[in-house]
Amino acid sequence: MGAQSEIFEIIHASLRQKDTELSVSALCDIAGVSRSGYYRWVSAASARETREKQDRANFELILAAYNFRGYKKGVLSIHMRLLHTGVVMNPKKIRRLMRKYNLYCPFRKVNPYRRMAKALKTSNVAANLLNREFEAHGPRAVLLTDITYMHFHDGFLYLSTILDAYTKEALAHVLSDSLEIDFVLETVMMMKNEYGVSLQAETMIHSDQGFHYTSIQFIQLVKDSGLRQSMSRKGNCWDNAPQESFYGHMKDELKEKMMVWETFEDAKRDVDDWFDYYNKDRYQWKLAKLSPSQYYKYVTTGEYPLPSKPDEAASRGSAP
Numbered sequence: 001m002g003a004q005s006e007i008f009e010i011i012h013a014s015l016r017q018k019d020t021e022l023s024v025s026a027l028c029d030i031a032g033v034s035r036s037g038y039y040r041w042v043s044a045a046s047a048r049e050t051r052e053k054q055d056r057a058n059f060e061l062i063l064a065a066y067n068f069r070g071y072k073k074g075v076l077s078i079h080m081r082l083l084h085t086g087v088v089m090n091p092k093k094i095r096r097l098m099r100k101y102n103l104y105c106p107f108r109k110v111n112p113y114r115r116m117a118k119a120l121k122t123s124n125v126a127a128n129l130l131n132r133e134f135e136a137h138g139p140r141a142v143l144l145t146d147i148t149y150m151h152f153h154d155g156f157l158y159l160s161t162i163l164d165a166y167t168k169e170a171l172a173h174v175l176s177d178s179l180e181i182d183f184v185l186e187t188v189m190m191m192k193n194e195y196g197v198s199l200q201a202e203t204m205i206h207s208d209q210g211f212h213y214t215s216i217q218f219i220q221l222v223k224d225s226g227l228r229q230s231m232s233r234k235g236n237c238w239d240n241a242p243q244e245s246f247y248g249h250m251k252d253e254l255k256e257k258m259m260v261w262e263t264f265e266d267a268k269r270d271v272d273d274w275f276d277y278y279n280k281d282r283y284q285w286k287l288a289k290l291s292p293s294q295y296y297k298y299v300t301t302g303e304y305p306l307p308s309k310p311d312e313a314a315s316r317g318s319a320p
Helices: 002-016 024-031 035-043 045-066 075-083 091-100 182-198 216-224 237-258 264-281 292-301
Strands: 142-152 155-164 170-176 204-207 228-231
Touching: 002 024, 002 035, 024 035, 035 045, 045 075, 045 091, 075 091, 142 182, 142 237, 142 264, 155 182, 155 237, 155 264, 170 182, 170 264, 182 216, 216 228, 237 264, 264 292
Parallel strands: 142 204, 204 228
Antiparallel strands: 142 155, 155 170
């Protein structure tokens, strides 16, 4: 129907030219369309204009959601952002309007770099207590921690984070220009000071076998914090898959800002802003269309902030 509409548009434009000598019938025959179809198209001009205005108004809402807080979003993220502003718009409609107005979703690219090499090793390796049961134990029961690198001028910055495996909430993050162990220890202390009261007696902290996590300092800090230590098997990234996915999305969304960082303070400002956005305003389909912080409140209080309760398809779990 779209192609036929374009043909009718061409016929209509041709007829409006002063020097045309062809009739409606002749033009329709040349184009291989019916004259009655053309006249129906002409009579529907008012309806098309109304529909175009509505599409444009809806697209303006989509565009505002797409650019919210400076981070580009895909269809489902736009749908969830609109829900949180009181607007219900079907993902199929969002996809159609984005295609119509040439607005493209950001696509994650496969990271061309292998994970940062762990140059130093010790024999202090903990057992894999988690065994990939990331979401089986509820909120604040499993904490995932790791380090990633971020391009900065001709070198790198390093980011240490701790995530709640169940709610996907980032409980602590520390950016450093050095791989010294201090920034990893600081991440644990920051998490403990901010969220220690909500941790369970059996809460475990899970990491890879990098030298930071097998160090005596880290092991002792985990023990003093009342946490159980768990580690992925050597060379098995799937044992900490949610953390890997988290870093991939974060780098995609910070990519444009990373390119213009001039100072450490520039990087820290943008990273801090992204984590605030991620926890409070970056909605996730599997978290009942809520942000991580909202989802934690939902599963611990039963209070759902959107007008209608989530269906099973939109959430991997429900509030107690």
